Amino acid sequence: MRGPRLPSAPPVLDLITPHLEQAGPRTAVSDPDGGLSYAELRRLTLDVAGSLRALGVRPGEPVVVRSRLSRWAVPAMLGVLYAGAYYVPVDAAFPAGRQASVIKASGARFAVAEPDGTSGPPDWSTLRTVIRVGSGRRPAADVLPQAPGPEAPAYCLYTSGSSGPPKGVLISHTGLGHSTAARIAHYGPVPPVYLLCSSISFDSSVAGLYWTLATGGHLVIPSADPLDTEAVAAASHAHRASHLLTLPSLYEALLDTAEADALRSLRTVIVAGETCPPGLVRRHFAELPDTALFNEYGPTECTVWALAHRCAPADGQRDSVPIGRPIPGAEIGLVPGGTGGEDTGELWVRGPAVALGYVGDTGAETAFTGDGAQRTYRTGDLVRFDEQGDAHFAGRADGQLKLAGMRVELSEIEYLVREHTGAAAAALGVARGRSGPPRLMAFLVRPAAGFQPAELHTALLRHLPRAAVPRSVHTVERLPALPNGKLDRAALDRMAGERLSPAGRSVR
Numbered sequence: 001m002r003g004p005r006l007p008s009a010p011p012v013l014d015l016i017t018p019h020l021e022q023a024g025p026r027t028a029v030s031d032p033d034g035g036l037s038y039a040e041l042r043r044l045t046l047d048v049a050g051s052l053r054a055l056g057v058r059p060g061e062p063v064v065v066r067s068r069l070s071r072w073a074v075p076a077m078l079g080v081l082y083a084g085a086y087y088v089p090v091d092a093a094f095p096a097g098r099q100a101s102v103i104k105a106s107g108a109r110f111a112v113a114e115p116d117g118t119s120g121p122p123d124w125s126t127l128r129t130v131i132r133v134g135s136g137r138r139p140a141a142d143v144l145p146q147a148p149g150p151e152a153p154a155y156c157l158y159t160s161g162s163s164g165p166p167k168g169v170l171i172s173h174t175g176l177g178h179s180t181a182a183r184i185a186h187y188g189p190v191p192p193v194y195l196l197c198s199s200i201s202f203d204s205s206v207a208g209l210y211w212t213l214a215t216g217g218h219l220v221i222p223s224a225d226p227l228d229t230e231a232v233a234a235a236s237h238a239h240r241a242s243h244l245l246t247l248p249s250l251y252e253a254l255l256d257t258a259e260a261d262a263l264r265s266l267r268t269v270i271v272a273g274e275t276c277p278p279g280l281v282r283r284h285f286a287e288l289p290d291t292a293l294f295n296e297y298g299p300t301e302c303t304v305w306a307l308a309h310r311c312a313p314a315d316g317q318r319d320s321v322p323i324g325r326p327i328p329g330a331e332i333g334l335v336p337g338g339t340g341g342e343d344t345g346e347l348w349v350r351g352p353a354v355a356l357g358y359v360g361d362t363g364a365e366t367a368f369t370g371d372g373a374q375r376t377y378r379t380g381d382l383v384r385f386d387e388q389g390d391a392h393f394a395g396r397a398d399g400q401l402k403l404a405g406m407r408v409e410l411s412e413i414e415y416l417v418r419e420h421t422g423a424a425a426a427a428l429g430v431a432r433g434r435s436g437p438p439r440l441m442a443f444l445v446r447p448a449a450g451f452q453p454a455e456l457h458t459a460l461l462r463h464l465p466r467a468a469v470p471r472s473v474h475t476v477e478r479l480p481a482l483p484n485g486k487l488d489r490a491a492l493d494r495m496a497g498e499r500l501s502p503a504g505r506s507v508r
Contacts, residue, residue, distance in 0.1 A: 001333065001389070003326030009181035009352070011148055011173045013081055015214035020045065023216055030239075031071045031221040032231070038216075041075055044134055048079020048112055051131045057110055059084040060152055064103055064111035064127065065200070066090040068224040072133045073200050074209065076112040077155070079133075081173075086153035087112075088168075089200040093224060094483050102158050102201075103127065105168060105359070148173040150372065156359055157203050157300055168359035169300045174372075178352040179303035180210045182328040186308060187268065190215035191243035195235060197226050197250070202484040203300045204273060208245055226250075227485050233258035236265065245270040245296075247485050248280055249425060255283060263288060272296035272305070273486060275320075275393055275411060277418065282316030297323035297393060301367070301377045303353040306330050307391055320415075322390035323383070329353070332391070335378060344384040346397045350376040413440070413460075413468055420459045422448030427479050427487055428470060429496030441496040442470040445478060474499065 019028075023038030030036070036044065057063065063080045065087045067073035073089070080087040088106040090099050092114070103111070109128045115135065148154070154176045156168045184190070194212040196219055198204040212219045222228065222235035232254055235241065246254070248271040254263070269284065269291055276295045284293045298305035309315075309324025326332045329352065334345030354375040357368050370376045382394040395411045410428050418426040425445040430438045442456075453473040460469045480491035 001326055001331065003182075003330045004185070004328045006178070006182055006185060006329035009174075009178040009329075012154070012177040012180050012210050012214065013078075013173075015177070015180060016078070016210070019213060019216040026216075027218050028213065029071045029074045029219040029221070031069075032223060034071065036071050036075070041078070044075035045078040045082055047135070048075055048131070048133060049082035051135070052080065052083040052085065052110060052112075055110060055129055055131075057083050057085050061085050062088050062106045062108040062156060064088050064090055064106055064108045066092055066099070066103075066111055066113045067200060068092045068114065069196070069198075069200055069205075069221055069226060070114065070224060071221060072114045074213075074219070076114075076133050077200075077209075080112060081154060084148070084152075085110075086155055086170075088156045088158075089205075091199045091201040091483065093199070094201065098483075105158070106156065150174050151356065153356060155206070157201065157206075159300060170356040170359055171303050172356050175303040175353045175355065176206070176210065178329055179206075179305065180214050182330070182353070183207065183211045183305075184215060185328045187211075189267070191217045191268070193218045193220055193239050193241045193265075194243045195232060195239075195241045196221050197232055197244065197246045199226050199484050203304045204245055204484075207270075207304045208243070212243075227481075229254045229257040233262040237262040240265040242267045243270075244268070245272060247271065247273045248276045249274060249487075250485055252280055252283070252424070255287060263291070266291045268292045268294065270294045270296055272298070273484075275415075276311075277415070278316045278318055278321055279418075281311050281313070281321055284311070285313045285316065295321050295323055297391075299349075299377070299379055299381070301355040301379070302330075302349050302351075303355065306332065306349045306351075306353075309390060320392045322386065323393050324390055334383070344382065344394060347379045347381050347383045347391070348376055349379060350374060413464060413470070416460060416463055417442050417444070417456065417470070420456050421451050423451075425479050427492055429492035429494075431493070431496035431500045439496070439500070440468070440470040441499060442473045443479060443492065443495065444473060444475050447475060472499065 020038055020042040025037045025039060027035050028038045028041045063085045065076045067076055077087050088108060090102050104126050111127050111130045113130055113132050115132045152173050153170050154173045156170050159167050191212050194208045194217055196205060196208045220235050220239050223231035244266055251271050293311040295309045295311055296305045297307040305327055307324045307326055309322040315321050331350040333348055335348055352373045354377045367378050380397050382397050383391045384394050385391055414426050414428055421444055423444040423446060427443050429441045429443060431441055432438050456473060457469060480488040482488045
């Protein structure tokens with residue numbers, strides 16, 4: 001299945017540069033501590049680029065950008081691109097060990113940091129020089145971006161580590177330009193005020209940053225903490241925000257937090273990065289009936305997104321919310337030979353926005369094939385197609401468990417648990433004792449009043465094989481999350497293991 005045709009997209013800097021040169025005093029990016037006009041953003045971007053070139057940065061080499069989620073991160077990243085290098089974003093709010101491991105893995109000689117003297121991670125030893133935004137060490141009044149080749153890298157993002165060791169995903173200028181042009185084509189009206197609610201170390205930040213600046217909009221950073229829903233609500237109200245992209249779980253928390261008028265200005269809300277529950281669609285249209293809601297899907301390896309679905313109120317009554325159809329310029333299909341039937345299988349994505357591959361990974365050919373616009377990525381995600389031709393996420397091809405001889409899918413069970421308990425959130429942990437099969441444990445956040453575990457057990461037996469029914473149920477204040485807000489599966493499994501008795505039985 002192919003998405004709408006998209007003409008060859010220009011490099012993303014060709015989209016941004018006219019606004020840097022012409023927008024003048026209009027605000028480009030702001031955070032709680034201040035803002036930068038387009039003229040100021042241009043000056044700081046050229047300063048970073050000139051400093052890096054004077055230091056001898058080579059075309060196509062990595063440069064670390066270490067910053068909190070702040071206005072300073074933007075000229076740092078753009079400056080690296082103008083210098084002809086590619087950037088590796090490192091969120092200064094992440095654990096020091098995580099920062100150091102990414103910096104070391106990147107192989108970078110140089111780093112760009114915030115101007116305020118924020119201390120670095122414990123080990124900067126792999127870096128030769130650290131420059132700070134606005135330092136003015138090597139200003140360059142007219143640094144033009146070097147014309148990148150079609151396969152020149154633009155940035156490298158390290159996966160969240162939710163499963164397996166982190167990998168550095170290398171995205172090309174072609175991929176970034178195509179992804180941004182596809183977003184402009186798909187969504188139509190440009191985002192005049194976009195709320196950026198994602199760490200710089202995760203790809204959802206890429207969507208809003210380049211989409212907004214490539215259309216001359218105002219990028220608003222509500223807080224250095226992407227999970228601060230109170231700050232998001234306040235920023236939406238203060239700036240009359242028009243666009244927002246966030247995790248479904250964080251959007252639900254935002255609806256819990258925000259007062260009635262704080263989100264009324266939003267024209268478009270996009271949820272991505274997690275399964276969108278039908279209940280969230282129902283709630284969105286009940287509270288913001290005039291605001292469009294989109295459900296996006298896309299791994300980091302596809303430059304943020306690959307499919308999208310505009311939600312309708314009827315989606316709130318379905319068993320699952322579609323992830324939709326391919327975006328402009330993309331092609332999707334199923335890996336042949338699957339066991340789920342002709343309408344279900346492992347998804348592959350093809351197009352110019354597919355990543356170049358993994359940094360230093362000699363096994364990349366197992367995930368990536370082809371070149372250029374024919375580069376194809378095998379996602380490892382299972383999808384099914386409904387009668388209308390829309391794709392639905394159906395779990396991971398490698399994320400199944402075999403219990404009592406039967407294969408079970410965690411996402412399916414979690415959906416049923418949430419529906420039958422009325423919980424604000426629900427997830428499963430897998431406890432593996434010294435002997436016997438793995439045991440499933442359910443963790444609930446704010447179940448409905450009067451909830452009884454025995455009733456859940458009976459209800460689940462009506463839908464699932466006995467082996468797939470959680471052995472015990474536990475109420476917690478919150479589910480463990482990774483730094484980007486996604487569910488931390490490894491922490492859930494540890495929690496489940498801690499609740500096993502010495503004999504290997506679940507403890508309620």
